[in-house]
Amino acid sequence: MDATTKAMLAHAAKVAADDNGIGRPIAELLKSKEVLKGVESQRLRTYCSSTSLVPAQHLDAYGMQLFMGELSAIQADFASRVEEFRKDCEDEGSAKKKAAQELATLRWGPTAVPIYNLLGLSSLISPRQRPQHLSIARWLVDVAKVPVGGTDASGTTALAHSISTHPSFDPEFAQILYDAGGDVNLRNRYGATPGHAMCMVLSLDERDLRRTEKALAWFVAHGGNVDVKDSDAYSPRMAAGITAKRFASKGGNRLLMILEKEDNRRERGRDRCCMFCGRDDAKLLQCGRCKEAKYCEPTPRLCHKLDWPRHKLGCNTA
Numbered sequence: 001m002d003a004t005t006k007a008m009l010a011h012a013a014k015v016a017a018d019d020n021g022i023g024r025p026i027a028e029l030l031k032s033k034e035v036l037k038g039v040e041s042q043r044l045r046t047y048c049s050s051t052s053l054v055p056a057q058h059l060d061a062y063g064m065q066l067f068m069g070e071l072s073a074i075q076a077d078f079a080s081r082v083e084e085f086r087k088d089c090e091d092e093g094s095a096k097k098k099a100a101q102e103l104a105t106l107r108w109g110p111t112a113v114p115i116y117n118l119l120g121l122s123s124l125i126s127p128r129q130r131p132q133h134l135s136i137a138r139w140l141v142d143v144a145k146v147p148v149g150g151t152d153a154s155g156t157t158a159l160a161h162s163i164s165t166h167p168s169f170d171p172e173f174a175q176i177l178y179d180a181g182g183d184v185n186l187r188n189r190y191g192a193t194p195g196h197a198m199c200m201v202l203s204l205d206e207r208d209l210r211r212t213e214k215a216l217a218w219f220v221a222h223g224g225n226v227d228v229k230d231s232d233a234y235s236p237r238m239a240a241g242i243t244a245k246r247f248a249s250k251g252g253n254r255l256l257m258i259l260e261k262e263d264n265r266r267e268r269g270r271d272r273c274c275m276f277c278g279r280d281d282a283k284l285l286q287c288g289r290c291k292e293a294k295y296c297e298p299t300p301r302l303c304h305k306l307d308w309p310r311h312k313l314g315c316n317t318a
Contacts, residue, residue, distance in 0.1 A: 069132025114150030223277030
């Protein structure tokens, strides 16, 4: 049994001790990948939010190299992996691809943190090494070509974590991941996108609100859709509306103002924007049925698929 599995089982046992027994146990939920709802969704959320990564306890030698920002060691490790795969591959390109995929499968700690998520966490835990962490991320993206779509136990990508306001908003790291093909609209195992947490504001501390405004503006500017519903049938737009009502006398409508501004931009450019994400800087393809709605190419983003539950209601064959 590897160290990550041991850590997950150990924490699962602690969570299970306080469980009410309704639905599947946490150990079983951790073996699956599907989107959860109700008590099972909350059970996984409790599991993931009640633990943290402890480098000395949860990281192996390679994980520590990432944590310490040792780019030269990461480069040497990758070269070694490529050399090993080269024995069974026809060319070096195939060997590099296999090595990149192997790195993409690595996980650490009780929440099964993948490689880019680990770099993001490392930057928070050890901010002095942040420049090195960003350098490693750029090298993994540009040279090693390691995919950026890996998810942790909650089904959350490094991009989603980096634009969340809990615990931080990191647009520089987010841009690296986005430029590498990261999708801001991917739903986690709670059925939520990063926009859900941004729009459900629990207090109007001015500093936190400004950070939330910046994160939400970044989210929609990079194709964030605020009408995707989570497992409990709530969308970010609905959450922003609740926030506006709850804090009506304290500027709670500031998030709705950001959404209104973006709605207007997308409406003005609807003939040249993706119907789902609003991006106007990518090649668009027509819906195969109605020939009217336009969406981003299916690689790397899945705009048509993600919008289909809504679009199919009014999609008519031309």
